[in-house]
Amino acid sequence: MRKHNFNAGPAALPLEVLQTAADQLVDYHGIGMSIMEVSHRSSDYEAVHNQAQQLLRELLNIPDNYKVLFLQGGASLQFAMVPMNFLSQDKVACYVQTGNWSNKALKEAKLLGETKVVASIDATPKRIPDIKHLDLPDNAAYVHVTSNETIEGLAMKEFPATGDIALISDMSSDILSRPIDVSKFGLIYAGAQKNLGPSGVTIVIIRDDMLDKVPATLPSMLRYDIHAKGNSLYNTPPTIAVYLTGLVLQWVKDQGGLHSLAQKNIRKAGLIYDAIDRSEGFYEGIVAKEDRSVMNITFGLQTSELEAAFLQEAKELGFVGLKGHREVGHMRASAYNAVPEASCQALADFMRDFQQRH
Ligand SMILES: Cc1ncc(COP(=O)(O)O)c(C=O)c1O
Structure with missing residues (x-):
């Protein structure tokens, strides 16, 4: 039986995607090989690659003057690539500091x-x-x-207006959870392993004018313009990760796209936040209500003993991934797109039941 998977990333993938991948693993569409075993320059792989790009364009309504790149190195490499490509000596890189991941991005920029x-x-x-x-x-x-x-489980509901200055966002943990206006951004990046697919591929959406700013002195693998020019085939891409991402994107489309997923995500997170808010302090959120994340729901119990008991009982009932990140502690339930509403309902029911018994 599959667990109630609340892992923060790598995280739950849609069951249908896993089943399709299993069906196609040994013999992809009758070619007598898996998609992992063909050249990244073959027409079979290129179709997978271009289809994934196209689906992302469609789902996020990405304007024509943007490129979609499939890179490696995770969002963590983007923390460095962004300043390497855009922070010249006479300029200042501006950071909005909202928690752990923005701090890590800032730390890398400071080196550069x-x-x-x-x-x-x-x-x-x-x-x-x-x-x-x-x-x-x-x-x-x-x-x-x-x-x-x-x-932390903290989400930006609106983005700053930065005029002519490029706005860049790390969207690793909420891309595809809701519609966004891509045209507000110079660059968006996201590690795939939450809402997009498995780990191993990082999505970059970059506006064409940003490509002109890249210094020619950077090594090729770190240059956005080189990856854009080669349609992310400058070197061997993570083919299996791109393939699986394509299947997830098709699944998102089959779900009715981002408007419908956004509503579902609000409902799913609402079930758990409701259990927190109606608990009269038994569970306590650590984020101001208006800034709560729909993807990562964080909360604490009053003592560490209660938290340990909560985690132990939850584990026995088939819930995984509820222990908060070591930097913050407490609990965190990550309810990404592929986490079924039934799992969120089961968690909310368990939270109420646990409260009654303790
Ligand atoms: C918001 C955010 N940024 C960056 C990262 C780092 O991603 P990666 O492990 O792909 O480098 C994560 C990973 O969980 C994340 O959640």
């Missing part, structure tokens, strides 16, 4: 040039700072935000 923190998280409860009116220096290279802080 001048940075400025233009807004910082409010501490207790955790809250997205005011980002409507950012005080940006004239020589800002870009503004970097993290749309969803996976560890």
